[in-house]
Amino acid sequence: xxxxxxxxxxxxxxxxxxxxxxxxxxxxxxxxxxxxxxxxxxxxxxxxxxxxxxxxxxxxxxxxxxxxxxxxxxxxxxxxxxxxxxxxxxxxxxxxxxxxxxxxxxxxxxxxxxxxxxxxxxxxxxxxxxxxxxxxxxxxxxxxxxxxxxxxxxxxxxxxxxxxxxxxxxxxxxxxxxxxxxxxxxxxxxxxxxxxxxxxxxxxxxxxxxxxxxxxxxxxxxxxxxxxxxxxxxxxxxxxxxxxxxxxxxxxxxxxxxxxxxxxxxxxxxxxxxxxxxxxxxxxxxxxxxxxxxxxxxxxxxxxxxxxxxxxxxxxxxxxxxxxxxxxxxxxxxxxxxxxxxxxxxxxxxxxxxxxxxxxxxxxxxxxxxxxxxxxxxxxxxxxxxxxxxxxxxxxxxxxxxxxxxxxxxxxxxxxxxxxxxxxxxxxxxxxxxxxxxxxxxxxxxxxxxxxxxxxxxxxxxxxxxxxxxxxxxxxxxxxxxxx
Amino acid sequence: xxxxxxxxxxxxxxxxxxxxxxxxxxxxxxxxxxxxxxxxxxxxxxxxxxxxxxxxxxxxxxxxxxxxxxxxxxxxxxxxxxxxxxxxxxxxxxxxxxxxxxxxxxxxxxxxxxxxxxxxxxxxxxxxxxxxxxxxxxxxxxxxxxxxxxxxxxxxxxxxxxxxxxxxxxxxxxxxxxxxxxxxxxxxxxxxxxxxxxxxxxxxxxxxxxxxxxxxxxxxxxxxxxxxxxxxxxxxxxxxxxxxxxxxxxxxxxxxxxxxxxxxxxxxxxxxxxxxxxxxxxxxxxxxxxxxxxxxxxxxxxxxxxxxxxxxxxxxxxxxxxxxxxxxxxxxxxxxxxxxxxxxxxxxxxxxxxxxxxxxxx
Numbered sequence: 087x088x089x090x091x092x093x094x095x096x097x098x099x100x101x102x103x104x105x106x107x108x109x110x111x112x113x114x115x116x117x118x119x120x121x122x123x124x125x126x127x128x129x130x131x132x133x134x135x136x137x138x139x140x141x142x143x144x145x146x147x148x149x150x151x152x153x154x155x156x157x158x159x160x161x162x163x164x165x166x167x168x169x170x171x172x173x174x175x176x177x178x179x180x181x182x183x184x185x186x187x188x189x190x191x192x193x194x195x196x197x198x199x200x201x202x203x204x205x206x207x208x209x210x211x212x213x214x215x216x217x218x219x220x221x222x223x224x225x226x227x228x229x230x231x232x233x234x235x236x237x238x239x240x241x242x243x244x245x246x247x248x249x250x251x252x253x254x255x256x257x258x259x260x261x262x263x264x265x266x267x268x269x270x271x272x273x274x275x276x277x278x279x280x281x282x283x284x285x286x287x288x289x290x291x292x293x294x295x296x297x298x299x300x301x302x303x304x305x306x307x308x309x310x311x312x313x314x315x316x317x318x319x320x321x322x323x324x325x326x327x328x329x330x331x332x333x334x335x336x337x338x339x340x341x342x343x344x345x346x347x348x349x350x351x352x353x354x355x356x357x358x359x360x361x362x363x364x365x366x367x368x369x370x371x372x373x374x375x376x377x378x379x380x381x382x383x384x385x386x387x388x389x390x391x392x393x394x395x396x397x398x399x400x401x402x403x404x405x406x407x408x409x410x411x412x413x414x415x416x417x418x419x420x421x422x423x424x425x426x427x428x429x430x431x432x433x434x435x436x437x438x439x440x441x442x443x444x445x446x447x448x449x450x451x452x453x454x455x456x457x458x459x460x461x462x463x464x465x466x467x468x469x470x471x472x473x474x475x476x477x478x479x480x481x482x483x484x485x486x487x488x489x490x491x492x493x494x495x496x497x498x499x500x501x502x503x504x505x506x507x508x509x510x511x512x513x514x515x516x517x518x519x520x521x522x523x524x525x526x527x528x529x530x531x532x533x534x535x536x537x538x539x540x541x542x543x544x545x546x547x548x549x550x551x552x553x554x555x556x557x558x559x560x561x562x563x564x565x566x567x568x569x570x
Numbered sequence: 571x572x573x574x575x576x577x578x579x580x581x582x583x584x585x586x587x588x589x590x591x592x593x594x595x596x597x598x599x600x601x602x603x604x605x606x607x608x609x610x611x612x613x614x615x616x617x618x619x620x621x622x623x624x625x626x627x628x629x630x631x632x633x634x635x636x637x638x639x640x641x642x643x644x645x646x647x648x649x650x651x652x653x654x655x656x657x658x659x660x661x662x663x664x665x666x667x668x669x670x671x672x673x674x675x676x677x678x679x680x681x682x683x684x685x686x687x688x689x690x691x692x693x694x695x696x697x698x699x700x701x702x703x704x705x706x707x708x709x710x711x712x713x714x715x716x717x718x719x720x721x722x723x724x725x726x727x728x729x730x731x732x733x734x735x736x737x738x739x740x741x742x743x744x745x746x747x748x749x750x751x752x753x754x755x756x757x758x759x760x761x762x763x764x765x766x767x768x769x770x771x772x773x774x775x776x777x778x779x780x781x782x783x784x785x786x787x788x789x790x791x792x793x794x795x796x797x798x799x800x801x802x803x804x805x806x807x808x809x810x811x812x813x814x815x816x817x818x819x820x821x822x823x824x825x826x827x828x829x830x831x832x833x834x835x836x837x838x839x840x841x842x843x844x845x846x847x848x849x850x851x852x853x854x855x856x857x858x859x860x861x862x863x864x865x866x867x868x869x870x871x872x873x874x875x876x877x878x879x880x881x882x883x884x885x886x887x888x889x890x891x892x893x894x895x896x897x898x899x900x901x902x903x904x905x906x907x908x909x910x911x912x913x914x915x916x917x918x919x920x921x922x923x924x925x926x927x928x929x930x931x932x
Contacts, residue, residue, distance in 0.1 A: 245710075263914050266912075275893045276912065277722040281720065286714075374769065499709045
């Protein structure tokens, strides 16, 4: 099938207004939230139902045209970046919440449903959808499934994969497969295909229908913010909380530079002069949380904090989190551009990792702000640079690479929640052995013999578009999405 | 620690040389570990804790390690695997628990085996040593092979090493057994609890004579357990029609759950089958199994039934769209019975990891 025939067939499936081929229409799809990369697709189709998605995938398979599924395009690893001259299948119109079952605490949704919309739809039953990536105002559940998205509350309740019970997917050759169920057991018997599919970054096809697990809304939250004169003491406080036997919903640390940015942008009222602040949040049943809070207070007061703030009401809690969740977009106030990584280190290595990042920052002459999920060792170093200076992006990327290697050296991994995508695929051979990667490629080839689904991502192969600096994502500049 | 690499190499050679390899772990689920062939590799030779730092909430151990050994070490640091692995007393191993996906009553609150396994190393059907996942609790690199191996029945590779996430264990527990006149009355209570903020670690259901018992376990700080129990009791009185409450504390309470997670209620000479379900299908399933001893864990999401014959169950489960796994009491060529899903995807992975069927058919 030549490209003219491919376009003709595409236009038989989609009306003109939902089959974009003009340059001006393709432009918004040329990159995702990893704005350093751009690639022009051959076309963008906007299906309105799963039959159209399946038809598009089948056509791609027949024609050997690579495709990428796209939700809101908030991937931070270039995961939804188009494949040059491939097809983008934009899923935003598959945004129906098909079924809510409050008694079983499940909902069945289409992939284009926005993460936060699920919670909004079920909160009248006292329920919520737990995974909370910072882009949850805009990112879609289909993207969350593809990338196994995380958030600030993963320590206690896990990532996306821990909250999906059933999937209906179209494989890259157009075959439709269903697995899992509406039981809390999910797959229950047989290999956990849900676990395999989630986080496969689009390489195994497209999720058409997703059964999510809902949780009862915690009755109360207790949120504490503690300020420290140095990062190491804040890190030690995390270890002390863990050693006390508490299991907080979230434990987050921000360093001086991140605090400065947050103060400028959202005036969160964080203590002045802090080198680091630690946010710890307990959540759950009232009596239990109040008793745990007494214990937490003792630990925090003994941890060397020079100032402690306790949220007395929901407004104060929201303010603490606003500063934290907005920290990344706030950094845009300090620097025209930045790159962010999301490597993970064992919690006990946090101090060592931060000291080394500080040394690297000096050596490269680039400021690095740190905001991280301390409870699970998930770093988010933001490397500040000025993209208007020639070579600055490459210099920042080089530093980012050193940080990823540091994470591997310390026993961690290159990504906690953003995924490998295009950005980190070249580091996979440093994390995995040749035989590990061969097994991954073998699985991929069996599932996608023509290797058309999100070709060039996740696995170290294929050709990358050239690196080029394009500044912050427009939504990021407005603080709607953030890179964490 | 005994150097294990020679044993791993032996396993690799075995896989490369044999047409078919049979592996066994602790033998606590005999229907899975000895169906049809002579055992060539005893996983318990790969046993022992490799790495454990309580501050990390993780440990790494050889796949053949008896969970009882691990649980004892974790308990010294007030930590545990919250999903209550089954048959610990009967010698279940980490690897066997993964491939059989046998989580007990504790599965209700924080999830099952899949939610705590974070890293694996295994020998695939080509004799390659493959690693999936890692040693940190949050990880999005590579395909999530650890999760894929949960429930895989050893058909895609032999697990060698496993890394787990653990949690701090509650300092105290209480048990409350609430009796209802019917399953429908019990379900009414359970559905009300589903959208309440009340937290519980276990919610089991079981028929008892002509009544149904809601069996709740609550963990937490000792000082507040009495008031939480009081609140739960009040809630159930307000939202359902309980006919009796029985509260258990202390060592007897602990022993009760130990017995429960060894399925001590299963009569001798019966066949134990696990059946996941949406509890809204309970009535349908009950018409098939109501003459047998049985228990439901995870708020009715998993049925455990002790049948005396498998003559009809596979067909009956298939008719209502359910799947079962035979764990103990019978030897079948295929322990998975009833409706199966996702086969086209599972078969593709099989072709990638075990193209020659060294570990049997999918």
